[in-house]
């Protein structure tokens with residue numbers, strides 16, 4: 045079975061997919077077979093053949109070469125809204141056991157499987173069901189992406205406490221520079237390193253597409 049990680053972030057749109065791509069490429073460069081999973085994606089483009097494609101899924105499979113998009117992305121919704129709203133509007137119930145079973149299939153095919161959440165740690169999947177519950181169902185160590193900007197210390201430490209409270213292991217964190225200039229960046233980084241009891245895995249520069 046593969047080693048797996050669950051990648052979460054201090055918010056939506058702070059570089060979970062950007063960091064996931066960097067981590068997957070890093071592991072590939074070490075000779076590992078890597079696969080990705082985006083169990084729940086809201087916000088899709090309608091392709092010419094009528095199928096729906098989420099941009100995160102496209103970016104992840106561009107690295108891993110995965111063909112079976114239904115296996116890696118069992119739940120997808122058109123509107124870019126919170127998954128619990130998108131699922132309710134579509135009349136779909138997100139089932140954690142389906143996600144776990146898809147993950148287990150992927151885990152037989154790779155050395156490392158990286159699972160990307162949608163939004164942050166407590167983004168809802170349904171009423172009373174959160175990304176946290178998905179991570180707990182998968183029982184995976186967590187990688188936290190910190191979108192480095194003013195306010196990230198509070199968001200990062202709240203998320204670290206929530207991960208610890210869930211009983212899961214924080215495997216490490218990524219410092220992803222989402223703004224061109226963060227005043228006192230080095231001091232912010234040092235503050236986070238001192239306060240987070242897990243290794244800084246990667247520092248990613250501001251690199252607009």
Ligand SMILES: Nc1ncnc2c1ncn2[C@@H]1O[C@H](COP(=O)(O)OP(=O)(O)OP(=O)(O)O)[C@@H](O)[C@H]1O
Pocket residue numbers: 053055056057058059060061062063100161162163164220221222248249250251252253
């Ligand atoms: N280091 C960076 N430098 C410049 N732009 C970045 C950086 N990281 C992320 N971005 C940009 O910010 C946007 C959001 O990044 P990304 O899609 O990786 O976020 P996310 O946390 O995965 O969001 P979601 O919750 O929707 O999955 C993208 O347009 C991406 O190109």
Ligand SMILES: C[C@H](N)[C@H](N)CCCCCC(=O)O
Pocket residue numbers: 056057085086087123124125126127162163164166167168
């Ligand atoms: C559409 C967006 N890019 C993400 N896929 C979903 C973000 C959910 C955030 C929910 C919330 O915390 O308010």
Ligand SMILES: [Mg+2]
Pocket residue numbers: 060061062100160
């Ligand atoms: Mg993403």
